Amino acid sequence: MSNLLTTSDEILASALTLIMSGGYNGFSYADIAGVVGIRKASIHHHFPSKVDLVRTLVKQYRKDAEVGVAALEQGVQDPLELLKAYAGHWARCIEDSSRPFCVCALLASELPALPPEIAEEVKAFFRFLSTWLTSVMDRGSREGALNLSSQPRVEAEAFMASVHGAMLSARAYGTPEVFPAILAPTLQRLSPTVAQ
Amino acid sequence: MSNLLTTSDEILASALTLIMSGGYNGFSYADIAGVVGIRKASIHHHFPSKVDLVRTLVKQYRKDAEVGVAALEQGVQDPLELLKAYAGHWARCIEDSSRPFCVCALLASELPALPPEIAEEVKAFFRFLSTWLTSVMDRGSREGALNLSSQPRVEAEAFMASVHGAMLSARAYGTPEVFPAILAPTLQRLSPTVAQ
DNA sequence: CCCTGTCTACCTTCTGGTAGGGAGGCTGTC
DNA sequence: GACAGCCTCCCTACCAGAAGGTAGACAGGG
Structure with a gap:
């Protein structure tokens, strides 16, 4: 077994x-x-060495994320639903304590003290995530499926920051519900159906 | 000297x-x-012991924050300006690398591995910050000085998460400008003068 | 026979922490 | 004024354990 x-x-x-x-x-x-x-x-x-281990880990973590995102985009077309799926993924991870925090978000907070090889991998993860979210925002904006109030790039960064900050709060309070509670208004604001 | x-x-x-x-x-x-x-x-x-040192540190950090917030509220009345001042404080700290990250945000990410005494102090910091931001949001909502789309408590948590997440991104990208860039749309959305 | 994977045994350096001593400053008392 | 006593602060010297890492032997399978 x-x-x-x-x-x-x-x-x-x-x-x-x-x-x-x-x-x-x-x-x-x-x-x-x-x-x-x-x-x-x-x-x-x-x-x-420990650096080898963690570098491999982060690299694989990013590749898994790339595969996960690609699979998600196969199944889901609507940009808003993609964002909800992404947030939902983390909500579940936090809820059942299986992966209650994004490894790269955690490592990013320690960045200045990290071995440079690992720091580079962590930065690459952020770039990947940001690129993907920007593409979702951009498409959503063009298709009218998302209600953006800024440039797609800025909205993507803001969304990512909300997710990471919400993870931190869920951890600090020790209450998983706080994560979806923080994300809900953000997602609602991006929804075109309830545009004011 | x-x-x-x-x-x-x-x-x-x-x-x-x-x-x-x-x-x-x-x-x-x-x-x-x-x-x-x-x-x-x-x-x-x-x-x-190290625990004594860090517990003292975090406790003092929180007291300094309480004093700073009290002083800020003396000088600034408008809720939106308070939020801008708070974000601006961190923008400057990140810009000039003097205090490029909130100690409590960083410690929160390590919470599960922290000695319990320290974890408790970190949680207390989050509670304090959340309480203050909630009071600002609440007052802003009642006075019409802020344009909220959710309950004050939720808006406060979302704002705090944005700040923490933006700090993380600024660190990950190594570009300080990303912090104000992320916060700007959030602050603009809260502004009553540009309500849609 | 070699390669893979594991083991025991060991090394060096760093970790938080302790024991005890000495220098200097304050204070109380003769 | 002198001096004893104490207190604060810093020192050297040390400790046990944990850190990351190495050397070399052994077992099993292709």
Whole structure:
């Protein structure tokens, strides 16, 4: 049953969980070893250094996000529904505590103290997310499916900031409901059907 | 010349700077000792443990914020101007790199891994900020000085989330201008003079 | 036979923290 | 005024444990 995942996948998965709770400096190889049920030295076989491990992790996290977004766009066309799906994804993650925080958002807060290779990957994630959201905003604006009050780029950045800030608040208050509560008015304002 | 600040103030100040860049686990007593020009052991005289130090720091940070907000409300009455002043404060801090991130926002992201005493102080900061912003939103709504589309409490949380998220983006992109760019449309939307 | 993956054992450096001593300043008492 | 005592602050020296990381051996499979 543990063969469904390779050891290195298990290492990455537990590192993800650990980073999500305490950031880059908040976990150690010993912590991972404890979770995976392996010795510290064995982790070095898969990832020679901590920087290797986290760089791989963030890179894969971004690729997963790219795949997820592509799949989402296959199933959903309406721009507003795309934004709702994105927000909804995080609402569920926060609700069931499975992935209560975006790893890249957390790492971004530690950026100045991060090894440069990792910092670069984190920045790339932000650029990707921003690019995607901008494209959604842009299309929504042209199609009349979104009610924008600024340029698509600015709306995209503002939306992303709301999502990240709402994650932070949900964590600070310890109440998951605060996340959708914060996002709801933002989504409603973007909706063309209730334009004032 | 170094007597303008007591040693313990210097310790707190350098700890503040260090936390702002790398979070709770991103600095050590040795780092502070290096900055202040004192030995590690001497820090323990002022703050017996790291938890003591950071708890004191966050508590003082909140009190400073309370004083700052009280002073601001003395000088500024208009709710919209209060929100602009708050955003402007952070815009300047980010611009000149003096305090490019809110310590409590950063610590909130690490909350699950923080010593409980510190976590409690961080939560108290969020409650304070939220209460103040809610009072501003509420008054603005009643006076017609703000154009709210949701309840004051929700608008306050959304505004706070925008500020925190915008801080994160400014850090991630490494471009300070992104902060005011994100906040501008939010402030404009709250403005009664341009209500649609 | 080699390659992969794990192990034990070990290293160095850093971590927060402690013990104890010395210099200097204040204060009370003779 | 002198001096003892104490208090504050900083020091050197040390500690145990945790950090990331290395070396080398062993087991099993292709």
